[in-house]
Amino acid sequence: MFTTEFLDLPPLDSAQGSVTLPGSKSISNRVLLLAALSHGTTTIHDLLDSDDTQVMLAALKQLGCHITPETVLPGQPIAVTGIGGQLPADTAATLFLGNAGTAMRPLTAALAVLGGHFEMTGVPRMYERPIGDLVDALRQLGCRIDYLRDPGFPPLKIGQPDFSRWSDAPIQVRGDVSSQFLTSLLMALPLQATDKAITIEVVGELISKPYIHITLELLARFGIAVENDSWQRFVIPAGSRYRSPGDIHVEADASSASYFIALGAIATGTTDDADADNATERKSIRILGVGQDSIQGDIRFIEAARAMGAQVESGPNWLEVSRGNWPLKAIDLDCNHIPDAAMTLGVMALYADGTTSLRNIASWRVKETDRIAAMAIELRKLGATVEEGADYIRITPPAKASDWRAASIHTYDDHRVAMCFSLAAFNPAKLPVRIQDPKCVGKTFPDYFEALFSVCQTETQHIPVICIDGPTASGKGTIAAEVAKALGYQLLDSGALYRITGLAASRAGLALDDSNEETIAEMALDLPVRFDAQQRVWLGEEDISAAIRSEEAGMNASRVSALPAVRTALVDLQLSFQTLPGLVADGRDMGTVIFPHAPLKVYLWASAQCRAERRHKQLISKGISANIATLLADLEARDARDMNRATAPLKPAEDSLQLDSSEMTIEDVVAQVLSWWQERQPFGRA
Numbered sequence: 130m131f132t133t134e135f136l137d138l139p140p141l142d143s144a145q146g147s148v149t150l151p152g153s154k155s156i157s158n159r160v161l162l163l164a165a166l167s168h169g170t171t172t173i174h175d176l177l178d179s180d181d182t183q184v185m186l187a188a189l190k191q192l193g194c195h196i197t198p199e200t201v202l203p204g205q206p207i208a209v210t211g212i213g214g215q216l217p218a219d220t221a222a223t224l225f226l227g228n229a230g231t232a233m234r235p236l237t238a239a240l241a242v243l244g245g246h247f248e249m250t251g252v253p254r255m256y257e258r259p260i261g262d263l264v265d266a267l268r269q270l271g272c273r274i275d276y277l278r279d280p281g282f283p284p285l286k287i288g289q290p291d292f293s294r295w296s297d298a299p300i301q302v303r304g305d306v307s308s309q310f311l312t313s314l315l316m317a318l319p320l321q322a323t324d325k326a327i328t329i330e331v332v333g334e335l336i337s338k339p340y341i342h343i344t345l346e347l348l349a350r351f352g353i354a355v356e357n358d359s360w361q362r363f364v365i366p367a368g369s370r371y372r373s374p375g376d377i378h379v380e381a382d383a384s385s386a387s388y389f390i391a392l393g394a395i396a397t398g399t400t401d402d403a404d405a406d407n408a409t410e411r412k413s414i415r416i417l418g419v420g421q422d423s424i425q426g427d428i429r430f431i432e433a434a435r436a437m438g439a440q441v442e443s444g445p446n447w448l449e450v451s452r453g454n455w456p457l458k459a460i461d462l463d464c465n466h467i468p469d470a471a472m473t474l475g476v477m478a479l480y481a482d483g484t485t486s487l488r489n490i491a492s493w494r495v496k497e498t499d500r501i502a503a504m505a506i507e508l509r510k511l512g513a514t515v516e517e518g519a520d521y522i523r524i525t526p527p528a529k530a531s532d533w534r535a536a537s538i539h540t541y542d543d544h545r546v547a548m549c550f551s552l553a554a555f556n557p558a559k560l561p562v563r564i565q566d567p568k569c570v571g572k573t574f575p576d577y578f579e580a581l582f583s584v585c586q587t588e589t590q591h592i593p594v595i596c597i598d599g600p601t602a603s604g605k606g607t608i609a610a611e612v613a614k615a616l617g618y619q620l621l622d623s624g625a626l627y628r629i630t631g632l633a634a635s636r637a638g639l640a641l642d643d644s645n646e647e648t649i650a651e652m653a654l655d656l657p658v659r660f661d662a663q664q665r666v667w668l669g670e671e672d673i674s675a676a677i678r679s680e681e682a683g684m685n686a687s688r689v690s691a692l693p694a695v696r697t698a699l700v701d702l703q704l705s706f707q708t709l710p711g712l713v714a715d716g717r718d719m720g721t722v723i724f725p726h727a728p729l730k731v732y733l734w735a736s737a738q739c740r741a742e743r744r745h746k747q748l749i750s751k752g753i754s755a756n757i758a759t760l761l762a763d764l765e766a767r768d769a770r771d772m773n774r775a776t777a778p779l780k781p782a783e784d785s786l787q788l789d790s791s792e793m794t795i796e797d798v799v800a801q802v803l804s805w806w807q808e809r810q811p812f813g814r815a
């Protein structure tokens with residue numbers, strides 16, 4: 130997951146490949162709660178690991194459920210042993226539910242029926258999301274719920290219910306604000322329907338019926354067969370008792386699929402596809418984990434995408450999408466049946482041939498943010514003309530490529546805003562798009578951007594590179610790593626490649642001079658080298674991170690790096706690091722030879738004395754004894770060799786910015802490089 134302040138998406142060209150989507154949030158949190166309320170142990174496969182499921186899991190643990198393993202581990206099922214329909218008397222807890230509506234509302238209902246003493250808390254936005262209709266419904270039954278701040282909104286205090294006041298009358302709940310209120314009642318009331326049936330009556334038109342469909346399907350899997358009378362009355366039968374189904378699989382998130390369906394519709398061809406008949410390969414995006422058998426309502430996003438021009442094929446749990454009509458066709462659609470996925474249509478509208486109207490979306494206003502307002506503001510930033518109303522949005526795309534704007538998208542702590550606006554990076558003006566606070570995707574799809582980049586292609590020249598060159602111990606490696614971290618970019622420590630080559634050659638007993646130039650170059654071409662996520666360096670199965678960092682390894686690197694054939698052998702490997710979303714490369718010739726067109730080149734230096742002192746401190750801190758005078762002599766020798774060799778000598782690129790870091794702290798240097806970088810972006814300062 131990208132945890133940077135912002136993520137800059139370079140202009141993207143096309144997309145092709147296959148993605149496996151994470152589990153559905155709606156199904157994951159429902160299954161977790163149902164498993165928790167059941168008798169027995171439920172083994173849940175493919176559970177989503179996200180902010181919202183994490184708060185649910187934490188709450189269930191607080192309520193005494195046994196959960197193994199304690200956190201969701203990739204590829205591993207999670208086992209939840211339920212409380213069997215009742216909590217120990219006087220259970221008390223304060224539950225923090227973040228901004229997870231799928232945790233706050235159903236848990237409130239279940240705990241209000243079970244009884245105990247609870248405080249239901251969350252993030253500030255949760256305290257702006259209505260819950261009054263659910264509380265009113267539960268109070269009809271005799272549940273005790275108080276508002277701790279504003280009436281109608283969390284935080285809430287839950288006490289011991291008094292069901293004696295309930296006359297068996299149907300429980301009434303509004304259906305036109307959020308379907309989560311009805312879902313919450315449907316999941317909580319079986320706990321009370323042990324002796325007699327309970328009827329729920331919906332007041333007003335029920336919105337988002339597909340989400341109720343998911344709830345009913347899952348209730349059936351846990352032994353509760355609710356009678357659905359035309360979506361207006363729901364009867365929970367007498368004798369209801371939650372029973373674990375044993376194993377249950379969570380299907381992939383159909384709302385998350387919408388971004389990749391849109392990607393297929395927008396980006397699997399290019400506008401330059403003049404001679405499609407001769408195209409040898411039909412590009413497509415294959416989506417794994419969800420398909421035509423999905424129980425999720427948002428799977429009907431496919432119909433809307435087809436109406437706009439997407440070509441979609443499907444199987445039970447897969448979809449394959451490619452571009453059909455181009456530009457996309459503008460549509461006018463009642464989106465009540467796909468409230469979440471419909472946001473994606475808002476961004477697809479940027480690529481349409483006219484004005485797209487998305488109607489009946491009032492529920493957008495009470496989601497993670499006011500989504501109608503958010504979409505309108507951000508789409509306008511990109512150059513679209515937008516009209517918004519209480520329950521609709523109308524989007525007219527920029528008239529021509531030059532009307533598009535490079536925008537910094539505010540994401541309102543709303544995962545869906547972040548994900549759908551990433552699709553604006555395919556704009557015909559080839560402008561980058563900045564996504565602020567990209568980690569908000571953690572709510573449902575923590576690795577969304579990684580998945581996106583894995584299937585997107587763009588011209589190499591569009592993938593930005595920041596070069597940091599300079600003499601030894603000037604701080605290049607340290608600064609490059611920090612800058613890459615701040616921007617979410619890849620990191621190339623090119624010196625490590627020469628160090629590895631030097632190590633491998635000296636281990637092979639070769640003299641590191643031109644008598645072995647070709648042999649060492651061949652070794653460099655075939656190095657089984659790998660950098661892992663912890664920045665460790667592997668040569669085959671051996672972790673050589675420490676071995677290549679000695680002063681001797683640095684000197685050996687300097688020797689092999691003076692051999693032109695070795696330098697040539699390592700070029701392709703270095704170029705291969707230039708991948709989405711961008712690269713920070715440190716070395717001696719990054720700006721002069723390897724990435725001559727890089728948009729920012731920094732030549733970082735410091736006085737020799739200062740560098741010798743820094744290296745001395747660095748070695749001492751690692752427990753390696755060192756002597757400043759010797760270090761100074763060694764680094765001056767290394768500088769001389771690096772600067773005076775015939776091929777790719779160390780020197781500032783003509784268009785580089787020089788930075789003397791002798792009197793600067795690491796933080797100062799990082800800030801300076803980032804500030805230079807910002808100055809080159811079209812978004813202005815973040």
Ligand SMILES: Nc1ncnc2c1ncn2[C@@H]1O[C@H](COP(=O)(O)OP(=O)(O)OP(=O)(O)O)[C@@H](O)[C@H]1O
Nearest residue numbers: 600601602603604605606607743747790793794795
């Ligand atoms: N501006 C700075 N102020 C103080 N110390 C610094 C500064 N920049 C880097 N250092 C420290 O100097 C030491 C050397 O830095 P680093 O290893 O990043 O240099 P380098 O240029 O990559 O060296 P080499 O080319 O030998 O790999 C590290 O201990 C680092 O923490």
Ligand SMILES: Nc1ccn([C@@H]2O[C@H](COP(=O)(O)O)[C@@H](O)[C@H]2O)c(=O)n1
Nearest residue numbers: 623624625627686687690716717718771
């Ligand atoms: N682009 C580069 C990077 C490094 N070298 C040579 O490797 C030596 C070790 O590099 P470090 O950055 O890890 O210290 C260095 O002294 C250079 O001789 C290079 O030539 N080109």
